[in-house]
Amino acid sequence: MQRKIYPSDVTREQFEKISSILNTACKKTRPRTIDQYDVFCALLYLLKSGCQWRMLPSDFPKWRTVHHYFQLWSQKKNKNTPSVLEEILKKIGQRRTFEKWKKLQNELGYH
Numbered sequence: 001m002q003r004k005i006y007p008s009d010v011t012r013e014q015f016e017k018i019s020s021i022l023n024t025a026c027k028k029t030r031p032r033t034i035d036q037y038d039v040f041c042a043l044l045y046l047l048k049s050g051c052q053w054r055m056l057p058s059d060f061p062k063w064r065t066v067h068h069y070f071q072l073w074s075q076k077k078n079k080n081t082p083s084v085l086e087e088i089l090k091k092i093g094q095r096r097t098f099e100k101w102k103k104l105q106n107e108l109g110y111h
Helices: 012-023 036-049 063-074 084-091 095-108
Strands: none
Touching: 012 036, 012 084, 036 063, 063 084
16 A cells, blocks of 8 residues: 655655664564555654654554654664664754654653
8 A cells, every 4th residue: 555645754765875774773583564664754754743653644554663663763872872763863854853852752741
């Protein structure tokens, strides 16, 4: 099934440039059944729109799957290095959006 294109999406070409960095955060123990491009675009949608996890449009992967990848990509190896997600968002020019969203989530008590 082809999903709708959203204004927050990156192109496949942009995603190919960053996908290798995203893969460093995931252990490859079995073949993926989810397209990481769709997961990443769902995260961008969430960051841009400010919607709740459960309110992601149904044409994205399930919210729990997106949240799982968010958890993986947000982990820092140590306090002085950025997470994989922060690196990627900086590379595509979206880091400020992430920082605003993260601050709001902390203020509202969501972690």
